[in-house]
Amino acid sequence: MKQLLSIILFLAGNQLAAQYQPPKDSLVIKKLAQWQDQKFGLFMHWGPYSQWGVLESWSICPDDWVTRTGPYADNYFEYKKAYEKLPETFNPVAFNPEKWVKAAKTAGMRYVVFTTKHHDGFSMFDTRQTDYKITGSHTAFAKNPRSNISKVIFDAFRKEGFMTGAYYSKPDWHSEHFWWPYFPPKDHNVNYSTTKYPDRWKKFQEFTYNQIEELMTGYGPVDILWLDGGWVRPSQKADDPFNQDINMPHIAGMARSHQPGLIVVDRTVTGEFENYMTPEQEVPEKPLPYPWETCMTMGNTWSFSKNDQYKSAHRLLELLVKIVSRGGNFLLNVGPDGNGDWDPVVYQRLQEIGAWMAINGEAIYASRPVAPYSTNNIYYTQSKDEKKLYAFWLSENDTVTLPATIQFSVSATRKIKQVSLLGAQKQKIKWSFANGLVTIQVPDALQHGSLLKHSVVFKLELQ
Structure with a gap:
């Protein structure tokens, strides 16, 4: 049905x-x-x-x-x-x-x-x-x-x-x-x-x-x-x-x-x-x-x-x-x-x-949809100039508890030069990109102590 x-x-x-x-x-x-x-x-x-x-x-x-x-x-x-x-x-x-x-x-x-x-x-x-x-x-x-x-x-x-x-x-x-x-x-x-x-x-x-x-x-x-x-x-x-x-x-x-x-x-x-x-x-x-x-x-x-x-x-x-x-x-x-x-x-x-x-x-503002649009609890937007991609990680609960590793697909035609977490840009994040997948190693401080709520957004800056 x-x-x-x-x-x-x-x-x-x-x-x-x-x-x-x-x-x-x-x-x-x-x-x-x-x-x-x-x-x-x-x-x-x-x-x-x-x-x-x-x-x-x-x-x-x-x-x-x-x-x-x-x-x-x-x-x-x-x-x-x-x-x-x-x-x-x-x-x-x-x-x-x-x-x-x-x-x-x-x-x-x-x-x-x-x-x-x-x-x-x-x-x-x-x-x-x-x-x-x-x-x-x-x-x-x-x-x-x-x-x-x-x-x-x-x-x-x-x-x-x-x-x-x-x-x-x-x-x-x-x-x-x-x-x-x-x-x-x-x-x-x-x-x-x-x-x-x-x-x-x-x-x-x-x-x-x-x-x-x-x-x-x-x-x-x-x-x-x-x-x-x-x-x-x-x-x-x-x-x-x-x-x-x-x-x-x-x-x-x-x-x-x-x-x-x-x-x-x-x-x-x-x-x-x-x-x-x-x-x-x-x-x-x-x-x-x-x-x-x-x-x-x-x-x-x-x-x-x-x-x-x-x-x-x-x-x-x-x-x-x-x-x-x-x-x-x-x-x-x-x-x-x-x-x-x-x-x-x-x-x-x-x-x-x-x-x-x-x-x-x-x-959110002035964003555009971008493939693959969503996978599991990840949703995507991109900036109008296509120089930034955003991946929303939706939490099941009000308080966000991130896993140690997050992986999601990206169909970027440009090279990724930097990945950051909105609301915690001062915290450096280890990441890699291979075979169309971004893999993020989430620091301990962000897994439980970020104080972020509802969902978090990873910002990918492209060259």
């Missing part, structure tokens, strides 16, 4: 590679290369739903896999009504993005993607297209001087050198032009025939265009437009009555007219507007032949959950190494709570990650 799955994934990867269309715009190509060098980013799902600690948006969707909890769980319409009143009590007075920036920067993160609007249609920015927004007349936080949350977040992160990305959901379950109240919603798709009612769909296209234009013109330089809800796309069926073509050429052209070089990620919709791929909650087994980013939660859920179980720093660093060694970026998600702060565990995890990155970051 596992072998069959590997074959399926391999074929799917080849199919995606064939469908991937590299950007032709030189400014987009340049921005994409810059983004690929960042390697580690912060994702945040946040909205009024965070007060309940429920799954973002989906609890109001009538898809049959959705479950609901709470006093309204047995009545969909009562639940949706209560859900849509959440902005009236959403007052995140602990909102302090500078605190988040400090923690993310310490962890070594270099870009941020924030949910300006999720599928439920609540805008976390001061849009003029609807009053269902963080600055709306019925929103508790509206009078706060920092109520335009998306702008405040982007400004705070950009000030510290972060690339910024605006997550935006194409479907909008609050808009009367997507879920028309005349019909009950049947699932996550538009609930009326767009061919029978083209004027209504046209209004939704205009609504989407106008909101994205606001984000592209009033929120400073934006590097990434991260579009979710891939089911909103042109239909491949002729005369499909529920065609959900949002007119991406019109949107992307407008967005780049305001933000030259903008990376557009129309995720899961392969083609010219998906500048990089976004495997969700998974790490590809092998390097992928196109730009990509694993988006993954630090806990079990995208949005805040009161009893979430967070991955250990050890596990998160292992994921980072595996992703980067295969040529990807790691977009790690955290969900702020209803009061406007992260769980204390999140800060702890980011601090631990930052301590490791302070020592080993040079093997």
